[in-house]
Amino acid sequence: MSLEIWSFVVDVLSLIATVVLTVAIYWLQRSHEKEREQMEVEAQKKAAAEAARVFLIDNEDEIEYLPLSAIAKSLKLKRKHHRAITTKFLRCGEEVQKEILKQANFQPIEVSKEQISAALKLLKDDIKTYYFGRDVLYGGAKYFHWGMERYSDEKTEIVNPYRFEDIRRTHFYQGDSLRLLKDTSYNGTLYGYMYDYLHSADLGKSKWLLQPPIDMVWSQCNLAGCPEEIMTFWTMRIVIDCCRVFAESEEDIIFDEDLIETQEDMYYYAVMALYSTYIAKKVESANE
Structure with a gap:
């Protein structure tokens, strides 16, 4: 086999190895990124669950008014409310609000x-x-x-x-x-x-x-x-x-x-x- 053919074969094998290695590295990176993303999602869920738990404890005396707070959130009325639990609920992020309603066993109401x-x-x-x-x-x-x-x-x-x-x-x-x-x-x-x-x-x-x-x-x-x-x-x-x-x-x-x-x-x-x-x-x- 001539030197040119050997050189061509080596180049092809090198290219294949490079492509395979690149794909493998990319796959590993994406796998690690997905793991990190999943860990971040889980951490956010845990943080939301803990924030919701604390909210429910801190507002236990007005917890029965939570369905009204959910209505207020849905209507997007930008104002301070007479009911303290509603004002505090509206200050929470959306994920925390969802978790609060979930832990309190209240069905969210979406109304415009x-x-x-x-x-x-x-x-x-x-x-x-x-x-x-x-x-x-x-x-x-x-x-x-x-x-x-x-x-x-x-x-x-x-x-x-x-x-x-x-x-x-x-x-x-x-x-x-x-x-x-x-x-x-x-x-x-x-x-x-x-x-x-x-x-x-x-x-x-x-x-x-x-x-x-x-x-x-x-x-x-x-x-x-x-x-x-x-x-x-x-x-x-x-x-x-x-x-x-x-x-x-x-x-x-x-x-x-x-x-x-x-x-x-x-x-x-x-x-x-x-x-x-x-x-x-x-x-x-x-x-x-």
């Missing part, structure tokens, strides 16, 4: 301002369909949103919620099916009145002889001349109770209403009710 506007429109349609009375969500539902924007620190305990007729105690006057003798004690809840109004036929009473729920709020609570913070309270109360009445299942609205102390709490609870009643089912269907 646009979705809430759409849900409020659907609610207005239902109010009209079921003859619930006048529109209080006019002007872009301004009084609903002002509850958060202007009166978030306002205490809800200043308003007496027990001021509505008990339809079940209302009876026909001397058997006349066209004349109702109303219960005038007016110490029922708005939800109770709404529910019985919606199901008045089951109670043997005609809806047309009863005052529509929102009209009753308007008259009983003097909404035409009340302070603005009272109007925001009752607008949110109307939204919440309408959602509870119109919802397929109240069990979907997972929050203890007795925890509500401020209009901030009430606003986020109302958003949760809107989400559960008008948005969640569509989201679930889209994901199937």
Whole structure:
């Protein structure tokens, strides 16, 4: 074999060896990089888990408000909140927030301002369909949103919620099916009145002889001349109770209403009710 051929063979073998060695070195480097990346990911997960654990311990006294904090995070409202746990939760990174909700066994809720506007429109349609009375969500539902924007620190305990007729105690006057003798004690809840109004036929009473729920709020609570913070309270109360009445299942609205102390709490609870009643089912269907 000539020298030229040997030289060519050596060059080819050298090239092959170089390529193989280069590939091997690259593969080893990528393998080490992947190991480092995996270690970094694991370290970040551990750090997030530890940060979440500490957060839950430090905020144990307000932990039941965490679902409202998740709503606040989703709406991206850039402001300091009355509820301390919400302010602290919003300061956490996204991975820590996810881990906090996971460790607390709370399902994260993703809802946008646009979705809430759409849900409020659907609610207005239902109010009209079921003859619930006048529109209080006019002007872009301004009084609903002002509850958060202007009166978030306002205490809800200043308003007496027990001021509505008990339809079940209302009876026909001397058997006349066209004349109702109303219960005038007016110490029922708005939800109770709404529910019985919606199901008045089951109670043997005609809806047309009863005052529509929102009209009753308007008259009983003097909404035409009340302070603005009272109007925001009752607008949110109307939204919440309408959602509870119109919802397929109240069990979907997972929050203890007795925890509500401020209009901030009430606003986020109302958003949760809107989400559960008008948005969640569509989201679930889209994901199937």
